[in-house]
Amino acid sequence: MKEIRTEDAAGHVLCHDMTQIIPGVSKDARFRKGHVVTEEDIPVLLSMGKEHLYIWEKDDTMYHENEAAEILCELCRNDHMDRGDVKEGKIELKSTIRGLLKIDTGLLDIINSAGDMMIASRHSNxxxxxxxxLCGTRIIPLVIKKDKMEAVKKLCGGKRIFSILPYKNKKVGIVTTGSEVYCGKIKDAFGPVLRAKAEEFGGEILGQTLTDDKPEHTSDAILEFIRQGADMVLVSGGMSVDPDDKTPLAIRNTGAEVVSYGAPVLPGAMFLLAYYRKDGKNIPVAGLPGCVMYSKRTVFDLVLPRLMADDPITKEELDKLGKGGLCLSCEECHYPNCGFGKGW
Structure with a gap:
């Protein structure tokens, strides 16, 4: 790359895009990288404030910003993603499906700490x-050392930073506990909410079973749905610490392994997540507190997309939800485009 006076640039090849800003009208490249400057271009370039230009001089040790941007894009791009055109060292990626965005944050941090390049993204999960x-990538300088790009590629080891897990259209069983509902003293309000939320992610509802407060009846209802082929069982009611709230015991008595009883999320602190193992599959069994019935967004909204995408959840991940785990119950809800649940 060589700097020359604009008046002397006719016949030379530009090594980067030249952006022209017309306030209130446009901001775009007036001259693209690779453009051969003509005599007619010189007054336009001078009017853009370009008294000097950088022209391309081939150097086998350096990448042009757009060449390096292509490499950076390939480190990010995975299945179910479309990419934009390269422009001034920038490329954007977009999703082509409904699904769950996953990010290898360790690799993301490595690249963003390498210098001379950056990736800005949505939150993982x-x-x-x-x-x-999904993300935007950019090479910061006009040219970057090839060795630096090769070192970053080696650190990534063939892995892609971003992936999208499609939803699995799971079969879902709903068990609603509580003698007051079972005996018909009050109308069930959990069922319609859970149906709507599961169906939003492609879930097929196998049915809903009402049980009284006896934990053995709730355990039997859970296991019956699993025998019917349920990929997930949602158990609502009886999740507090009151003596007659026996749902956690009922879930444990099925033989399911409890990941966590309790989560640092409001609403939803009394959430329980367990996995029942059958035929090599881990079937989620979720105990849902009363807030899921009446609050617009709760811990259930954070975990459901992951469960529907067959993305296993650990206790350590649930523990991280405390950072951003407080829903502000805004008058106009913007979830998931807000800070709620972005800790993991």
């Missing part, structure tokens, strides 16, 4: 729709 922007 965010539900995405077709056309949603």
């Amino acid at each position: 965010t539900p995405v729709e077709p056309g949603d922007k």
